[in-house]
Amino acid sequence: xxxxxxxxxxxxxxxxxxxxxxxxxxxxxxxxxxxxxxxxxxxxxxxxxxxxxxxxxxxxxxxxxxxxxxxxxxxxxxxxxxxxxxxxxxxxxxxxxxxxxxxxxxxxxxxxxxxxxxxxxxxxxxxxxxxxxxxxxxxxxxxxxxxxxxxxxxxxxxxxxxxxxxxxxxxxxxxxxxxxxxxxxxxxxxxxxxxxxxxxxxxxxxxxxxxxxxxxxxxxxxxxxxxxxxxxxxxxxxxxxxxxxxxxxxxxxxxxxxxxxxxxxxxxxxxxxxxxxxxxxxxxxxxxxxxxxxxxxxxxxxxxxxxxxxxxxxxxxxxxxxxxxxxxxxxxxxxxxxxxxxxxxxxxxxxxxxxxxxxxxxxxxxxxxxxxxxxxxxxxxxxxxxxxxxxxxxxxxxxxxxxxxxxxxxxxxxxxxxxxxxxxxxxxxxxxxxxxxxxxxxxxxxxxxxxxxxxxxxxxxxxxxxxxxxxxxxxxxxxxxxxxxxxxxxxxxxxxxxxxxxx
RNA sequence: GUCCCCUUCGUCUAGUGGUUAGGACACCGGGUUUUCAUCCCGGCAACGGGAGUUCAAUUCUCCCAGGGGAUGCCA
Numbered sequence: 001x002x003x004x005x006x007x008x009x010x011x012x013x014x015x016x017x018x019x020x021x022x023x024x025x026x027x028x029x030x031x032x033x034x035x036x037x038x039x040x041x042x043x044x045x046x047x048x049x050x051x052x053x054x055x056x057x058x059x060x061x062x063x064x065x066x067x068x069x070x071x072x073x074x075x076x077x078x079x080x081x082x083x084x085x086x087x088x089x090x091x092x093x094x095x096x097x098x099x100x101x102x103x104x105x106x107x108x109x110x111x112x113x114x115x116x117x118x119x120x121x122x123x124x125x126x127x128x129x130x131x132x133x134x135x136x137x138x139x140x141x142x143x144x145x146x147x148x149x150x151x152x153x154x155x156x157x158x159x160x161x162x163x164x165x166x167x168x169x170x171x172x173x174x175x176x177x178x179x180x181x182x183x184x185x186x187x188x189x190x191x192x193x194x195x196x197x198x199x200x201x202x203x204x205x206x207x208x209x210x211x212x213x214x215x216x217x218x219x220x221x222x223x224x225x226x227x228x229x230x231x232x233x234x235x236x237x238x239x240x241x242x243x244x245x246x247x248x249x250x251x252x253x254x255x256x257x258x259x260x261x262x263x264x265x266x267x268x269x270x271x272x273x274x275x276x277x278x279x280x281x282x283x284x285x286x287x288x289x290x291x292x293x294x295x296x297x298x299x300x301x302x303x304x305x306x307x308x309x310x311x312x313x314x315x316x317x318x319x320x321x322x323x324x325x326x327x328x329x330x331x332x333x334x335x336x337x338x339x340x341x342x343x344x345x346x347x348x349x350x351x352x353x354x355x356x357x358x359x360x361x362x363x364x365x366x367x368x369x370x371x372x373x374x375x376x377x378x379x380x381x382x383x384x385x386x387x388x389x390x391x392x393x394x395x396x397x398x399x400x401x402x403x404x405x406x407x408x409x410x411x412x413x414x415x416x417x418x419x420x421x422x423x424x425x426x427x428x429x430x431x432x433x434x435x436x437x438x439x440x441x442x443x444x445x446x447x448x449x450x451x452x453x454x455x456x457x458x459x460x461x462x463x464x465x466x467x468x469x470x471x472x473x474x475x476x477x478x479x480x481x482x483x484x485x486x487x488x489x490x491x492x493x494x495x496x497x498x499x500x501x502x503x
Numbered sequence: 504g505u506c507c508c509c510u511u512c513g514u515c516u517a518g519u520g521g522u523u524a525g526g527a528c529a530c531c532g533g534g535u536u537u538u539c540a541u542c543c544c545g546g547c548a549a550c551g552g553g554a555g556u557u558c559a560a561u562u563c564u565c566c567c568a569g570g571g572g573a574u575g576c577c578a
Contacts, residue, residue: 014578015578016577016578018577018578048578050577050578051577051578053577054577054578112576116576140504140505140506140574141574141575165576167576183508183509186507186508187507188506188507189506192505192506192507193506194506194573194574194575197575197576198575198576199576200576201576202576203576205576207575207576207577207578208577208578209578212578227572228507228508228509228571228572229571229572229573230572230573230578231507231508231572231573232506232507232508232572232573232574233573233578234507253508255508255509256508256571256572258570258571260513260514262570262571263571264571264572290515293515293516293527294515295515295516296515296516297515297516297517300516300517300518300525300526301517301525301526301527302526302527303515303516303526303527303528320509320515320516321508321509321510322508322509322510322571323508323509323570323571323572324514324515324516325513325514325515326514326515327514327515327528327529329514329528329529330514330515330527330528330529331528332528333527333528333529334528336540336541340541380540381541382540382541382542383539383540383541384540385540442537445537446537449537455537456537457536457537457538458537459537460537460538461537461538463537464537464538465538468538470538470539471538471539472538472539472540473538473539474538474539474540475537475538475539476537476538477537
């Protein structure tokens with residue numbers, strides 16, 4: 001029975017294009033997607049662009065780009081179409097007034113001609129608003145001034161062109177509630193519900209509340225999964241469903257995502273736009289995996305899950321009720337895990353855009369650069385935290401490094417003269433070995449170090465600095481094998497000269 | 504202020520009416536190692552408080568506290 005019901009499940013992600021896609025919103029989208037997939041349902045995108053002043057096409061484009069990159073997409077939406085379109089609310093404009101008027105006709109809503117002083121308040125300094133709130137008389141919000149206006153008069157004033165909004169009549173007494181799929185029964189006394197919220201704004205556009213209820217119903221949405229910050233608006237939605245005589249969808253309020261200070265995740269805490277994560281060099285699989293684990297867990301002891309795994313395993317009873325803190329360090333660990341799971345060819349493909357941006361290779365890379373990247377891939381795979389770390393780590397393979405400060409060459413307890421000696425020995429050794437034969441090269445190096453009475457690390461450090469320009473690099477012999485012995489020797493010669501000159 | 508939601512290591516979490524309360528990240532030690540990293544081993548560290556139910560409560564109930572969210576012609 002439940003199974004059958006789920007077969008028809010329709011869920012939606014309903015963002016408003018007023019900003020870059022936020023990691024928290026994307027998590028909501030993901031949970032909806034996973035729920036749909038887990039029960040064989042349909043995942044729908046609906047654009048809630050009813051705020052004319054803040055909505056923008058650049059954010060719509062960012063939305064599409066983001067989800068194409070993430071690799072999970074909607075079955076119905078503005079760009080892919082579907083049976084209950086249009087899926088963009090501004091294209092459904094007429095629908096909302098129609099429905100708002102219907103409620104007025106039913107006596108469940110009313111015209112309001114009060115000036116928009118509430119709206120203006122958002123421009124006031126925070127402190128003044130706080131004082132105003134503190135001084136507010138008993139009750140809160142709108143004072144229901146127009147609620148009892150004679151309907152005939154209201155109708156006359158509105159048709160004469162007087163600016164107005166339409167407000168929902170919240171019952172003065174009684175109780176409204178619903179059964180949350182995750183949280184259980186939640187109820188309010190109607191006296192505590194936001195008094196008579198605006199349904200239709202004076203510009204004729206609907207507010208979120210109206211558009212959301214009308215469209216969810218018209219689009220056959222069966223389950224609404226959204227963040228817990230929406231809980232307080234649930235009763236007014238329920239009152240609207242009741243007023244329309246519609247069956248409400250099942251509601252499930254997801255735990256919120258916080259920053260480390262316990263507040264709603266925001267820019268102050270670090271990257272929040274998915275775009276920022278992409279540019280920083282996170283893999284989409286890592287981001288999805290991490291975000292799916294926020295407030296959720298599946299098999300004890302397992303933390304790596306693919307999108308397919310999650311689609312199969314998702315279930316509301318694995319979701320936690322408490323908010324989760326977004327831990328950038330743990331996300332970084334996930335990213336490292338996923339980078340290491342890449343094949344060499346895949347890693348090359350993923351780091352190439354970053355190499356191009358850093359002007360280290362051509363766009364597209366030529367054959368030789370391609371070969372170098374492929375040879376270097378296994379050397380850096382377990383060293384990268386982000387794809388964006390690649391240019392710095394691989395720079396020396398494409399450009400001769402500037403001569404580092406001489407002190408960088410000098411091992412502990414060495415002086416420059418002795419360093420020059422060690423470097424010369426290492427340099428000469430390069431000419432006698434085949435660096436592509438790693439074991440033989442290492443054996444020869446050990447023998448040489450022993451012969452000189454120094455540690456292998458001390459023999460290699462000056463050479464490493466000469467060849468790579470830094471004390472920290474991928475494994476030296478393999479790096480030289482990719483770079484080419486001739487270049488390595490030339491860099492060593494330059495360093496030797498500098499060390500001797502300093503003596 | 505009012506309403507609503509939440510509460511296991513620093514963080515993400517597992518878990519049960521009787522457990523040495525488990526794992527992961529982070530952190531700290533140690534090992535492997537040509538640097539760094541990876542990898543391996545070990546360590547640190549939690550049931551918010553108070554009542555009640557019970558032979559027994561981290562687990563069930565209630566209260567409190569703390570945290571968060573909402574209180575817009577933004578979503």
